[in-house]
């Protein structure tokens with residue numbers, strides 16, 4: 001039986017150095033850039049390019065990548081709906097801590113369920129959860145297939161693969177949408193620049 005949420009007699013500990021102090025030190029505002037989309041849609045590519053571009057501007061960011069976290073923090077989880085929900089819940093909580101530390105936390109996970117993404121949004125202060133939807137058609141993702149997973153899914157060798165025999169719920173109110181123009185996907189630098197511009201305009205790149 002799960003022991004989640006069962007602790008009693010616990011208290012919140014305040015400390016004298018707070019989020020605003022940390023943000024001032026870093027000259028930026030903590031937030032979460034949550035990148036969602038199908039496997040092969042370019043989530044990790046955007047996360048890495050954005051991380052590098054922010055680094056080049058002297059801004060501190062940290063990437064939480066679904067694939068990577070499944071090697072450690074989330075290695076006990078599979079791909080059933082409950083496991084994906086728990087995966088997203090944990091990453092949402094970790095992302096919240098990174099944002100509170102003053103960092104620009106870049107989370108890149110398929111995160112196929114709207115409810116799970118919205119729960120993460122609800123953990124963050126108003127407007128500091130920035131949902132980026134990789135709106136790249138399945139046919140393009142499947143043609144890329146860098147890990148050969150779509151091929152295995154089509155052959156029935158992987159069950160419950162997102163987009164093939166498992167659902168992906170598209171965002172209804174995302175802050176940023178990355179999509180092909182005239183059938184051509186924007187290159188990584190252009191995708192990253194779209195996010196950097198948003199962060200700049202919303203004041204996240206200054207304290």
Ligand SMILES: Nc1ncnc2c1ncn2[C@@H]1O[C@H](COP(=O)(O)OS(=O)(=O)O)[C@@H](OP(=O)(O)O)[C@H]1O
Pocket residue numbers: 038039040043044065066067070079083084085087088108109110111112147149158159160161162166
């Ligand atoms: N059944 C199934 N469905 C989807 N993806 C699968 C599956 N099995 C393994 N993989 C690999 O796991 C990566 C997705 O992990 P995530 O933690 O981002 O998934 S989720 O958010 O919990 O849905 C995903 O990585 P990306 O290709 O980077 O998206 C795959 O490499």
Ligand SMILES: Nc1ncnc2c1ncn2[C@@H]1O[C@H](COP(=O)(O)OP(=O)(O)O)[C@@H](O)[C@H]1O
Pocket residue numbers: 037038039040041042043044045046144146185186187188191
């Ligand atoms: N904007 C893009 N234009 C062309 N190819 C891309 C683009 N973004 C990613 N790719 C390529 O598509 C493949 C999947 O990208 P990746 O970032 O691993 O996707 P995801 O993390 O969503 O699974 C990789 O081979 C990557 O080089």
